[in-house]
Every structure is written in C-alpha cells, then in structure tokens.
Amino acid sequence: MNNFTYYNPTKIYFGRNTIKNIGREMREQGVKKALLVCGRQSIFSNGVYDQVSSSLIGWYVDFIRFSGIQPNPLLSKVEEGVRLARQEGVDAILAVGGGSVFDSAKAIAAGVAHDGPVWDFFTGQARIKSALPIFGVLTLSATGSEMNGNAVITKADEKKKWGIASRHLYPRVSIIDPTVQAWLSERDTVNGAVDILSHVFELYFDGSENVELMQEYSEAIIRCVIKNVKILLENPADYEARAQMAWAATLALNNSNAAGRRGGDWATHDMEHSISAFYDVAHGAGLAVMTPAWMRYVYREDLPTFARFAEKIFGIEKGSLEEKAEKGIEQLREFFREIGAPLSLQDLGVEYRDLEKMAENAVQDRTLGRLKPLQKEDVLAIYQLAWEQ
Numbered sequence: 199m200n201n202f203t204y205y206n207p208t209k210i211y212f213g214r215n216t217i218k219n220i221g222r223e224m225r226e227q228g229v230k231k232a233l234l235v236c237g238r239q240s241i242f243s244n245g246v247y248d249q250v251s252s253s254l255i256g257w258y259v260d261f262i263r264f265s266g267i268q269p270n271p272l273l274s275k276v277e278e279g280v281r282l283a284r285q286e287g288v289d290a291i292l293a294v295g296g297g298s299v300f301d302s303a304k305a306i307a308a309g310v311a312h313d314g315p316v317w318d319f320f321t322g323q324a325r326i327k328s329a330l331p332i333f334g335v336l337t338l339s340a341t342g343s344e345m346n347g348n349a350v351i352t353k354a355d356e357k358k359k360w361g362i363a364s365r366h367l368y369p370r371v372s373i374i375d376p377t378v379q380a381w382l383s384e385r386d387t388v389n390g391a392v393d394i395l396s397h398v399f400e401l402y403f404d405g406s407e408n409v410e411l412m413q414e415y416s417e418a419i420i421r422c423v424i425k426n427v428k429i430l431l432e433n434p435a436d437y438e439a440r441a442q443m444a445w446a447a448t449l450a451l452n453n454s455n456a457a458g459r460r461g462g463d464w465a466t467h468d469m470e471h472s473i474s475a476f477y478d479v480a481h482g483a484g485l486a487v488m489t490p491a492w493m494r495y496v497y498r499e500d501l502p503t504f505a506r507f508a509e510k511i512f513g514i515e516k517g518s519l520e521e522k523a524e525k526g527i528e529q530l531r532e533f534f535r536e537i538g539a540p541l542s543l544q545d546l547g548v549e550y551r552d553l554e555k556m557a558e559n560a561v562q563d564r565t566l567g568r569l570k571p572l573q574k575e576d577v578l579a580i581y582q583l584a585w586e587q
Contacts, residue, residue: 304362346453473488
C-alpha cells in the first residue's frame, strides 16, 4: 500500500426529509446571499426547489436563481454564472441538481475569486487559491461531486472537456435525500449506475499492489450497484435501493476508495470526455461503451486483477487467468446489455470518420492511463474496438 493523505471536509446529511437542513447550515456558516445553481426544469416539478427555497427563506438566506445548467456543462454558462455572482454580490454558491450542476457551481465558485478567465484553471495557467463556499442538494447520484473537489467542464468551441481539482472545491455541506431520485428516468438511472462503476474501475484496475482492503472495498461497491440498479429498473421508487445506490456513488469518488493506490488509471474517462465533447452524449452512456473496449485492450497488463474481478463479481472460477479475465469482461458487457446501456460507439451515433479526430483530441500531446500508458494510436485502436463491438 502506498503512502497517502486522506482529506474530506464535506459534511453529509443523508436520508429522508434532510433537505430542510440546508438553510440552517448555510446561515450558521455566515451565508447571507447565495447563487442557487440548478438545471432546466426537474427540480421545479419534483418539489426539490420548493423544499430548498422554503429552508433558505426560513433561515433568512437570500438567494438568486441561476438555472439552465445542462449535462456536459458548458464553460460559457459558467462564465455567465461568474458574472451574475459578482453582480449580485453573493457570498456562497448553492448547487441543487446532479453532477453537472455541482461541477458548474464549483467552477463558478472558483471563477468569482479569480481575476482572469475561468478556463485558466483548466489549462494550468492559474491555480485555484480560493473559492466561494459551496453547498449542495443532490438530485442524481452518479458523479460523486457532492463529496469531492473535482469538476469537469466543456469548452464547446474547442471540443475540450477538461477537469479541475482543488481542496477549495469541496462542498461545505451536501444533502442526499434518496426520495427525490425516485423521479429519475430509466436512462438516468442506468447512466448513473455505469458512472459509479466506472469510478471504481478506474481505481481498481490501476495496477496497484498490496491493496487487498481497498480491492475488497471496491468489490463491495460494484456488487451493490449491480444488485440495486436491477431493483430500480423494476421499481424506481424503491427507497432502500435508491439509498444504497446513492451512498455507493458518493463512496466511489470521495477519495476513500483511492487510499493507498497509485491514483487511478482514468484513460477511459479521458477517452469518453472526447466522445461527449464531439457528440454531447451522456457521460454514463459513453463509459458503458468505452469501459469494455479499454478492458479488452489492456487486460493482459494485469491478468491477476482482471481474473479476480471475474471471480469476485461474477463468480467465474474455472479456467486460466486469461480465460477468466476474458469471461469477466464479457460478463460486464452482458450486464450493460441487460440494463439497457449502449454497447458500441455506433449505438451513440458516432461516425467512424471522426475516430481519429477524437483520438487526437483525447490525447492532447500526452499519454493517457496508468496501467498501460496509451498513445494516440492506442486510443484510436480502442475507439475502433468500441465502434465495432
């Protein structure tokens, strides 16, 4: 196990009827006026906005609504939010929504405290030294952004979907009430499940050695998601299944699962970011396609771990390490098929002629991944596998 520093300052309220706590928490932390960042319409139809606004008003926290955040959130919208936050003189940012809303809120919080363009943080031209306090009410469990310091934003004109990370971007308080996720569509539920799994896979398959406890931890999260997404596809309102999935999403990417590892592989995420920058597909949908393709390309780099995955997750015990590894990858793909996730880039509407441009965009003159460092030609080969599979 490698040396590590574990840091997570986010306070979580989890469970039924917990949204009412947001106003008190913000007021007690000195917030007088907040920018409420949200999506287009769902929180207004499922009662979440009414619960949040009631709590804020009851605790005398003024707020300005900034709506219209979309999946694969855009830099242009973040810049608009920064201008509004400055104009209104807010002293905190409140995210009410899913991962895209949280990521936008984080970028806005950092941007308000920076004299230059927000994109400076993504290119490395500036370092995040401070940010407005961030609070959140989660309505879709997938990205883990409710309890980490990460954010991903798309610069549409350059087809760049890039990320930032900073200790200043952890929410002070996040509220997770699984009951408000009962309205989620089947597609959102499936994409969320795939996203959760992919975060675990990036850490599980990064080539780390002597991390038995962390592998067991990862496997528990994986089994939990596989079990409960199937329950939710039968009964979307099943509270216990929603709760299990919601907490699994948080644990998958709140740094607890990364302890002692090599930092994760993340090549699959980088390749998917290029896809969604070109085609604006849902992140989870892209990951469902790219994860098995990446596995097929790299599994021989760590046959024992891929064979372990097949045995621990799918009960595949017979055969050589290579045979078990191959069966495990195929079984994962079959699971994605069972829950209705897309299986190929063709399913996502990706044109074959764009694969090379997407590979160039993904690599950006660097190598991807940790288990097997990938050059542009490797990324193109994986895209081709994903297109044909």
